[in-house]
Amino acid sequence: MSLTIPALANKLAGLQSSAIRDLLKLTTRDDVISLAGGLPDGALMPRDRIALAAETALRDPAVLQYTESSGWPALREVIAARASAEIGRTVAVAEVFITHGSQQALSLLAEVLLDPGALVIVEDPAYIGALQVFRAAGARIVAVPLDSEGMRLDILEDLLAAGERPAVVHTVATFHNPGGVTLASERRRRLAKLAEEYGFWVIEDDPYGELWFDQPAPAPVASYSPQVIRLSSVSKILSPALRVGWLIAPERVCRAVELLKQGADLCGSSLTQQITADLLTDTPWLAAHIDSIRATYGTRARALTTALRATFADRLHCTDPTGGMFIWAEFTDDTNTSTLLTTALNAGVAYVPGAAFAVTNTADSSLRLCFTTSDEDTLTDAVTRLAEASRV
Amino acid sequence: MSLTIPALANKLAGLQSSAIRDLLKLTTRDDVISLAGGLPDGALMPRDRIALAAETALRDPAVLQYTESSGWPALREVIAARASAEIGRTVAVAEVFITHGSQQALSLLAEVLLDPGALVIVEDPAYIGALQVFRAAGARIVAVPLDSEGMRLDILEDLLAAGERPAVVHTVATFHNPGGVTLASERRRRLAKLAEEYGFWVIEDDPYGELWFDQPAPAPVASYSPQVIRLSSVSKILSPALRVGWLIAPERVCRAVELLKQGADLCGSSLTQQITADLLTDTPWLAAHIDSIRATYGTRARALTTALRATFADRLHCTDPTGGMFIWAEFTDDTNTSTLLTTALNAGVAYVPGAAFAVTNTADSSLRLCFTTSDEDTLTDAVTRLAEASRV
Numbered sequence: 142m143s144l145t146i147p148a149l150a151n152k153l154a155g156l157q158s159s160a161i162r163d164l165l166k167l168t169t170r171d172d173v174i175s176l177a178g179g180l181p182d183g184a185l186m187p188r189d190r191i192a193l194a195a196e197t198a199l200r201d202p203a204v205l206q207y208t209e210s211s212g213w214p215a216l217r218e219v220i221a222a223r224a225s226a227e228i229g230r231t232v233a234v235a236e237v238f239i240t241h242g243s244q245q246a247l248s249l250l251a252e253v254l255l256d257p258g259a260l261v262i263v264e265d266p267a268y269i270g271a272l273q274v275f276r277a278a279g280a281r282i283v284a285v286p287l288d289s290e291g292m293r294l295d296i297l298e299d300l301l302a303a304g305e306r307p308a309v310v311h312t313v314a315t316f317h318n319p320g321g322v323t324l325a326s327e328r329r330r331r332l333a334k335l336a337e338e339y340g341f342w343v344i345e346d347d348p349y350g351e352l353w354f355d356q357p358a359p360a361p362v363a364s365y366s367p368q369v370i371r372l373s374s375v376s377k378i379l380s381p382a383l384r385v386g387w388l389i390a391p392e393r394v395c396r397a398v399e400l401l402k403q404g405a406d407l408c409g410s411s412l413t414q415q416i417t418a419d420l421l422t423d424t425p426w427l428a429a430h431i432d433s434i435r436a437t438y439g440t441r442a443r444a445l446t447t448a449l450r451a452t453f454a455d456r457l458h459c460t461d462p463t464g465g466m467f468i469w470a471e472f473t474d475d476t477n478t479s480t481l482l483t484t485a486l487n488a489g490v491a492y493v494p495g496a497a498f499a500v501t502n503t504a505d506s507s508l509r510l511c512f513t514t515s516d517e518d519t520l521t522d523a524v525t526r527l528a529e530a531s532r533v
Numbered sequence: 534m535s536l537t538i539p540a541l542a543n544k545l546a547g548l549q550s551s552a553i554r555d556l557l558k559l560t561t562r563d564d565v566i567s568l569a570g571g572l573p574d575g576a577l578m579p580r581d582r583i584a585l586a587a588e589t590a591l592r593d594p595a596v597l598q599y600t601e602s603s604g605w606p607a608l609r610e611v612i613a614a615r616a617s618a619e620i621g622r623t624v625a626v627a628e629v630f631i632t633h634g635s636q637q638a639l640s641l642l643a644e645v646l647l648d649p650g651a652l653v654i655v656e657d658p659a660y661i662g663a664l665q666v667f668r669a670a671g672a673r674i675v676a677v678p679l680d681s682e683g684m685r686l687d688i689l690e691d692l693l694a695a696g697e698r699p700a701v702v703h704t705v706a707t708f709h710n711p712g713g714v715t716l717a718s719e720r721r722r723r724l725a726k727l728a729e730e731y732g733f734w735v736i737e738d739d740p741y742g743e744l745w746f747d748q749p750a751p752a753p754v755a756s757y758s759p760q761v762i763r764l765s766s767v768s769k770i771l772s773p774a775l776r777v778g779w780l781i782a783p784e785r786v787c788r789a790v791e792l793l794k795q796g797a798d799l800c801g802s803s804l805t806q807q808i809t810a811d812l813l814t815d816t817p818w819l820a821a822h823i824d825s826i827r828a829t830y831g832t833r834a835r836a837l838t839t840a841l842r843a844t845f846a847d848r849l850h851c852t853d854p855t856g857g858m859f860i861w862a863e864f865t866d867d868t869n870t871s872t873l874l875t876t877a878l879n880a881g882v883a884y885v886p887g888a889a890f891a892v893t894n895t896a897d898s899s900l901r902l903c904f905t906t907s908d909e910d911t912l913t914d915a916v917t918r919l920a921e922a923s924r925v
Binding site: 144146180183184186188191192195196199202203204205206207208240241242244245248253254270273274277340341342368376380381382383384393394397401403404405406407408409410411412413 | 575600646734785797
């Protein structure tokens with residue numbers, strides 16, 4: 142008898158291999174400058190410091206054994222202390238749950254918080270990894286557009302007033318991927334208030350918050366309500382290979398996540414979690430390390446926007462990056478960025494068309510540009526190539 | 534408005550925190566000899582060799598970056614080569630998918646292979662981690678008992694003849710946890726044949742196969758049919774903290790698993806996967822290392838069975854361990870091992886009552902004893918304490 146894979150027909154029907162991943166496969170040619178990726182710069186990862194931490198960690202036999210599903214206790218303590226400082230109240234260790242990157246926090250939370258058909262509100266354009274998770278959970282997804290101050294809360298309020306009752310509102314409030322914008326302070330307060338008024342959870346997905354250029358981002362949405370579950374990771378400040386992310390949530394949510402984590406993969410790695418705890422507690426070193434990433438990314442971001450504005454003038458609007466890894470740009474003429482991509486690749490430059498991140502809006506004239514892994518000259522060169530490709 | 538966690542009411546209803554985990558919390562008192570755990574011996578984990586591999590790996594910046602969802606390419610190649618030798622045909626790299634421990638392989642496969650309500654056949658007693666996953670997937674679970682030669686295939690055949698049509702049959706064919714037995718060679722061939730005849734997948738869950746004492750286990754079930762998906766990990770031979778497991782399956786299954794892995798946690802750790810690849814390719818060292826675990830566990834297993842038989846004689850039957858980490862024992866009188874546990878803890882010894890692993894049968898007089906983390910004298914002492922506790 143021939144064998145079927147039911148999930149191929151059912152559960153996976155709404156999923157596709159990430160458009161970004163497929164694109165990345167096409168853009169690794171040596172003659173292409175890729176601004177399509179979404180990777181932190183490997184050259185800025187603290188290899189020597191990680192090697193030292195690994196050596197130290199491996200003096201303790203306990204780092205080779207299984208650890209608790211909720212995470213290596215020393216790491217949970219550091220994260221609790223850091224989260225307390227970030228959100229301005231004491232976060233208990235029981236409110237900290239370590240995950241295999243913050244993507245796992247998202248996927249476990251979706252299982253815990255969503256029944257099939259539950260309403261999830263996302264931003265438009267949206268973080269693709271979140272869309273994948275919410276679609277796989279069978280959620281009904283409604284998108285709220287971004288403007289220069291982040292999620293359009295007036296539109297969220299209209300939806301609520303019209304009777305929509307989300308179980309979860311997902312936001313990348315700080316240095317949005319792909320949108321490049323940051324939710325304004327007043328909107329953060331309002332969003333938290335709406336969560337309490339209407340009884341929904343907010344998932345504040347914050348992998349980029351530490352990567353500010355000139356001044357820190359506004360206080361987290363989570364600082365305004367315990368109904369905001371905060372997600373972050375060390376992937377963008379230390380290394381993705383540590384696979385250390387976490388969620389900060391009420392204890393009953395953490396306990397539900399724990400049950401699912403046991404079935405999903407038992408526990409994380411004591412070794413990489415101890416390495417992470419070591420680096421996060423070495424505060425003078427950490428501060429200097431993150432400062433150097435900020436300075437480098439800030440310089441690159443400015444080089445990219447400067448070149449874009451000098452080259453395209455009014456033909457292209459782009460965000461003013463204040464942190465993070467991405468610029469979102471939009472052609473003001475009818476340029477279709479999906480169509481343009483082939484020409485751009487021939488001209489030796491790659492980006493991700495806005496359509497890849499679009500939920501309700503089409504974003505056909507938009508594109509996401511990642512400035513983290515190219516130096517200033519290369520970024521300027523990339524813009525020249527893009528101009529050449531888009532010459533009408 | 535107050536907030537609900539739907540999963541607490543629904544998806545988690547069938548799940549409980551693992552009985553073993555809860556027990557472990559009670560059995561860590563210094564005055565208790567715990568045979569209740571299921572951990573490999575930390576003292577036998579190759580700490581220095583892992584430290585050396587970490588140092589070497591960290592000379593390459595690529596080990597700090599994100600890796601492919603299917604795994605670090607060098608590791609997939611080593612696993613493909615090892616799997617080819619194990620199952621006696623060439624396994625392509627595309628048939629190897631690296632997971633975060635083999636528990637993640639199980640949970641992703643359950644999502645890929647099972648629609649809600651699908652029938653899964655498990656062994657009785659069963660590996661609790663598998664039960665958790667299949668219950669969470671909403672499967673209908675039917676159990677087939679073990680005897681001294683592993684799963685009772687005559688009973689499986691009766692079920693199939695009666696019209697039962699499983700989507701998946703799950704087996705820990707080698708050195709069963711908790712049952713201690715190994716599926717006989719002829720039954721392996723028959724099971725694979727039934728899979729092809731009736732069109733079901735077999736998941737051959739094999740974390741212990743390398744831990745044989747006197748002679749290698751029979752050829753894997755997977756050597757008889759491509760409808761057998763083979764799972765293993767390095768947790769029991771190197772270290773669970775590497776969080777490296779894998780599945781060997783037809784390419785279309787691996788591709789479906791890849792889509793789910795992207796949503797679940799993006800990818801594994803390049804760092805721990807490169808460390809693992811290093812250790813698995815250092816074949817003379819690896820052979821000597823695994824030999825020393827075999828010798829130690831073999832000596833401990835024999836000490837435990839010798840003490841049990843000398844102390845309890847006909848009152849307790851126990852398996853003859855030929856590998857792995859566990860002995861399964863059964864009182865031949867009416868001793869209830871769940872009731873006995875409290876007395877046993879007072880006498881200073883812990884085990885897991887059979888009821889914790891029971892699916893259909895009750896296993897009220899059975900118990901699982903783990904011999905990996907205690908030396909011979911301690912194991913003998915544990916048996917004396919158990920005898921004291923169970924004195925009628």
